[in-house]
Amino acid sequence: MTHLGNPGASGNSVYATSQEGLKASGVLKTAETDRPHQDGPAPERSPASGRSAAGVLGNGWARLLLGLLLPAAVLAAWQWSTSAGLFSSVQLPAPGAVVEAAVDLIQRGELAQHVAISTQRVLLGFAFGAALGLVFGALIGLSKVADVLLSPTIGALRAVPSLAWVPLLILWMKIGEDSKVTLILIGAFFPVFTTVSLALRHVDNNLVEAGRAFGLKGVKLLTTVQLPAVVPAVFSGLRLALAQAWLFLVAAELIASSMGLGFLLTDSQNNGRTDRLLLAIVLLAIIGKITDALLGVAEKWAVKRWA
Structure with missing residues (x-):
């Protein structure tokens, strides 16, 4: 019989004891027990290559x-x-013209600045927005009182278009970096909030009751039992929030910005530089995919570690 220990005894923490007890009881499974058994027939292989x-x-x-x-x-x-x-060169420049525009901006020392400032704004807004989304999502997902009090208001704010916030943010925060990062924060907040709150509402009650039986409550219950149970949902929200942050970047850089990929996009439109406009679109797509791939790597690690 597995000895679970006494949570109240000296030298044994509640956290360690509860983890051992939950694993021993089969509520929290180890990575080895979570792996599916391959009892079925081997996948059909191609006779030519020997690979499925x-x-x-x-x-x-x-x-x-x-x-x-x-x-x-x-x-x-x-x-x-x-x-x-x-198409004419104004409507659709050749790929070579877009490459030449990129080389020109690199030689001027402008392209790296545009990429760096936009990436900085997105990462800051995403970090703060995701953190707030996680906090409020956990609060509403775990508390029925908070759900009743906050959900209607947050749901109404979620329906406000991104550009509607621009004049208000300029009035409150002027035209500095704070207003731009705040707009991106707003865009990143709602996907994390929605996915976390919904996922926590559907956590298996047996997990929660088992955690409480081993002395877990409050923050320890959340971090030990409930959040690990919703790790895939949390990262789904984070990836949606990161994509939303890049979408809100263009709107953020409309706020009297003189640098950034969003500024390059709108400035190229105003000046008829379709080659630079396409360059900005391509760069937004590439950098957005790279950041999403990095978050995907973190997701795989977190799922193996906690889920």
Whole structure:
């Protein structure tokens, strides 16, 4: 019989004892017990290569190459349409013209500044917005009183378009960095808040009761039992929030900004520089994908560690 220990005895923390007890009782499973048993037949393999389709898709480099097929096809179609004269250079510059615009901005020392300031704004707004979303999501997900008091107001604020906040933020915070980061914060807050609050409402009551039986309550119960149970949902909210932060960046950089990819986008539109406009779009897509991939790596680590 597994000895669970006495939570009240000296030298044994409630946290350690409860973790051992929950694992011994089968409520919290170890990583080994969570792994599915492969009792079924082996996947069908190709007689020519000896590899299954699932095995090929499981290879990181193969997935990367397959994921690049569609962008390569779009790039080829883009080049063909401009070479065939289907669009004018103002409507759709050739890929080479966009590369030349990037080289020109690099030589001027402007492109790195645009990328750096936009990335800084997004990361700051995302960090603060995600933290607030996690706090309020946990509060509403765990407290029926907070749900009744706060959910209607937060739900109404979520329906306000991003551009509607711009004049108010300028009035309150002027045209500095605070107003821009705050707008991105607003965009990042709601996806995390929504996913965390909904996920915590659906945590298995058996998990919660088992944690309480081993002396866990309040913050320790939240961090030991409830949050680990909703790790996948939390990271889904974080990834949505990061994408939303990049979307709100363009609106944020409309606030009298002189630097950033959002500024480059709108300034290029006003000056008829479609090559720079497309460059800004491509950079937003690439950097957004890179940050999402980094968050995906953190998600895999967190799921293996806690879920």
